[in-house]
Amino acid sequence: MIVVMQKGASKHEIDHVIQRVASLGLKPHPIVGEERTVIAAVGEKREQHKEALENCAGVAQVMPILAPYKVASREVKSQPTVVTARSLRIGGGNVGIIAGPCSVESEEQIMATARAVKAAGATGLRGGAFKPRTSPYSFQGMKENGLKLLAQARDATGLAVVTEVMATEDIPLLERYADVLQVGARNMQNYRLLEAVGKSSLPVLLKRGPSATMDELLLAAEYILDAGNSQVILCERGIRTFETHTRFTLPLASVPYLQAKTHLPIVVDPSHGTGHTYLVPRMACAAVAAGADGVMLEVHPNPEAALSDGYQSLNFRQFDETMSLCRKVAEAVGRRI
Amino acid sequence: MIVVMQKGASKHEIDHVIQRVASLGLKPHPIVGEERTVIAAVGEKREQHKEALENCAGVAQVMPILAPYKVASREVKSQPTVVTARSLRIGGGNVGIIAGPCSVESEEQIMATARAVKAAGATGLRGGAFKPRTSPYSFQGMKENGLKLLAQARDATGLAVVTEVMATEDIPLLERYADVLQVGARNMQNYRLLEAVGKSSLPVLLKRGPSATMDELLLAAEYILDAGNSQVILCERGIRTFETHTRFTLPLASVPYLQAKTHLPIVVDPSHGTGHTYLVPRMACAAVAAGADGVMLEVHPNPEAALSDGYQSLNFRQFDETMSLCRKVAEAVGRRI
Amino acid sequence: MIVVMQKGASKHEIDHVIQRVASLGLKPHPIVGEERTVIAAVGEKREQHKEALENCAGVAQVMPILAPYKVASREVKSQPTVVTARSLRIGGGNVGIIAGPCSVESEEQIMATARAVKAAGATGLRGGAFKPRTSPYSFQGMKENGLKLLAQARDATGLAVVTEVMATEDIPLLERYADVLQVGARNMQNYRLLEAVGKSSLPVLLKRGPSATMDELLLAAEYILDAGNSQVILCERGIRTFETHTRFTLPLASVPYLQAKTHLPIVVDPSHGTGHTYLVPRMACAAVAAGADGVMLEVHPNPEAALSDGYQSLNFRQFDETMSLCRKVAEAVGRRI
């Protein structure tokens, strides 16, 4: 941690900060510059309340040096984590493809979709049974019946079922049907839920909140890792910006950034990341080119009639074409789908 | 809902959309313009999947006309909602002041703070017992012991206790000690939690998520209202923008905007909204001038030693001065603290 | 400047950075921490290319310590700058009110507006003659004829004319008619223009660009100051965020922040900052409560017929009411309008 004193801070103020730093168990290291004094605090242990030093008299700012996450860091584990669940394999050069409808709507819908995405090369099946919806008046999912249909689709195809968990109390039920628990963007900082999935034996796909920094995403992952579950997949699904022609802004530089900082694999969701079907295929290719460990895509037999997210879903033909392109791009950058 | 067709959309495509609109139970109303055809759909019922029409061939865009929220709307209830809890009164010209530490840390700390803020004119006491922290390594709160201390402070001062609920399973415990349940910014779209506090008999203070639009905030409130709890206070606590000199950006225009759209009272939190102690007093005044129904402030006996949020907490003297100013500003704009 | 080395950086890499720091004329000051080595570089001179050190092998990040601006800084000049132009006085406890139409449209319009805003207490008259418009198809202003009408309004009322300069080549013309040159938000980083107004004898009102950080705003001011013009007024007019119910987001914490960092006065423009007439009066009050040195407001005799910005203009009655409120708020916080 670096404490920058104000220009003209008094000796008394500087001494007080040095003392406070020491009282936090850190070694203070004052550096007297031309314009101001800076106090480096060595031995940082990541407790965040040190920022309270900002409130000492004469302090201009406090700058942390260390990344706030630890177990998720590549400095702690340099080898990439590979997450597997049935036919799904994500990380270490494998680009996993998780595809399926936003919501499970009917047996016919989910079975047809599972077969179509499997045929086109997907290795995971997405589909919501418990749906967090912005409006209480929107379709909230088929609940357990949806889970049963997902399991049926998995049995028929071998695809790993990836489905969202909205609350701690649902975990036991979900564990009976799912292969991967998804924590949605809105729950990225629902810490109780993170701790709970951290105790599950299933891998967790953790979606980035639309205003979460990458540090916050890694700290959310840290909650899961810290609770004992090492099988965490990060998912970039777009952040919120001023641009409204796309529903979210999909910042693919998060892929190489995160891969430099963490050993956890990172999947990209161009469906939520763009919010419009016609933008999805190209952004799926771009995600693979950026080095994503997986791509997550919304696919529906008839998007214009979907009960949710139809505006960003691919139909079967579009998914098939997208997969062909992604496969070629993966080869071009030395990866395999 | 307005469906805008692409320039050059075929008669077949237009007819298909008209048919789809009718099949959703709406009355289609095509308008043939010079450049393109627009289809107004009358009888909108707020189901969101109508946006799936965007995926019909020939459609350029789908624009909703109605606000997506209903019960929270001032169109449904024109009189402002006034929320009361012990000495706290928010709405209808009363500016409630909720003050206290970020976290309850000790009996001495919370009792001293409660007395000091009461003396300076606060009507509510904030204080976290269950703390959602970005990092799993940060102080997570005193849990039930913290709640007991809050209740003790309330008994001594008459201040209404406002404290955060992090999970559905904690609600019964919190109801034994708290007067107002706070849903934090990170949980603004934790719908299961919203439904659960919607069944509580306590008022709810709902904080805006840092990337939530005002529509989304109102829809989150709608979850609570829809579950049966009409005592909802909205709280503006800053949004995330590119500016980093302030930890968040506090958009006070949300106060008059929301007051125009909803009957629910709106409180402003300049502590989280700015993230730096020296910015808080002026922004508290500005919030009152903007017409806020309440102000929420972090106060600590010794901010530089606080276990959380010290960098944005006022000490007792600063709080006292802030209250004097706010009181004058409230008078200036015809309100009372 | 603080250079943070990667964990595990080699001695060779560390030595190379120490050498590079020294070769930039700075005194390197290595600090060996538990996890990594940090090199403080003392004697910083604000040349920005030092960030190129980020590209040395083994470097994790480079953190500047000093603010990048200098002449604008309160550390260099602690007394607030007061800018005056005819009846307009901004800074040092005086809240200047600059009001008028977005564009000068006719003699009748500008004369009536000048008289009305003068009567209600304005001290400056705004009005565009050269209009930067997002679309080439929008009304572009009356050009020199508009300037003549502004001067005529000034002669009739004594109000200081504040009008926008779009290009270096227009400055001599503008200097014949205007009292304050406004640099618009879109030109905040048009450095050639900044240098040119820096050579003018007129004060300059510099609007913050909608995505400019406060550091960038101060650096833009620095261009003007550096060219010799010390009469610079900063103007907060809103930043661009994801929230679209307001056209921009008006971050009033920039007022106390900037006042802590710079001696230059700061004016707030709630018309552009909100983009909707009904939000303007309250945000004008909030700006005054936040300590703004001035407020800039769009006023039009008949907003619904305005050639530009009608949606955010006050009519005369609304302006009058806003002024009454602002005056009371100014008194409440110890300032005068």
Next chain:
Amino acid sequence: MIVVMQKGASKHEIDHVIQRVASLGLKPHPIVGEERTVIAAVGEKREQHKEALENCAGVAQVMPILAPYKVASREVKSQPTVVTARSLRIGGGNVGIIAGPCSVESEEQIMATARAVKAAGATGLRGGAFKPRTSPYSFQGMKENGLKLLAQARDATGLAVVTEVMATEDIPLLERYADVLQVGARNMQNYRLLEAVGKSSLPVLLKRGPSATMDELLLAAEYILDAGNSQVILCERGIRTFETHTRFTLPLASVPYLQAKTHLPIVVDPSHGTGHTYLVPRMACAAVAAGADGVMLEVHPNPEAALSDGYQSLNFRQFDETMSLCRKVAEAVGRRI
């Protein structure tokens, strides 16, 4: 344009709006819904002051239907524009590669770079002679001497010179040395400059401002097209968001979005778009995969010693490797470099 009336708007208010719409030369088309009346205005002509209708009594909101740009639109010209300048060819399946240093620093530097990027496959040479710098204390470029060196490098390699124009008065000078005029992000809405380059015979590369919406970018292009220059290249170089680990956020979905809306080619700049050398190669690949018509890259013989932008520049070896990868990705998606 759709004018949405407030719920409960009076007949008088509705009639007034209908009249106002008609007085603007549009055909009003009222639609009486269950909750509110909507007035569609047919015959829209893109004059923007119609939004002033928002200020009529009883109006809730005004929604434009047509895109605000015209000549740039694919609806007006469906065939993609191909821009050529010497060996550079951008658009219509050709991926142009524009590479070179941020600033021209010396003959040795620019000649070596030109040869290296040419050898690796670049077709354009970038290099700044007039540099817009955030700080007045930063290196401002070699001015005309820099231009001469660029021309010398072009003569030696055949690469097209792309260089930034900062002010109208410099255009004649630049036209003597450059092949493509670049308008920088900070000047994207410097309309006088846009009009001036619109009269040049050279192609223009127009960079997106960091807070400009895509509509605003297209409207800025419209200024150039409208002035008579049809050779416009759009450049996505990143937008400003809350994420600071990357200097800007590079939103590649703007590539397919813009290609759907405009016939103008679009180039991506991953150097500015990410701000860190180690993120550039992957984002260059992603840009090509997303369908970009060109990529613009900062290359320097020795980035750690660069006078500007060293932190985001590739060295020769890194550029060479990036080109190999990009070439493969281009093939994978059916394009050629």
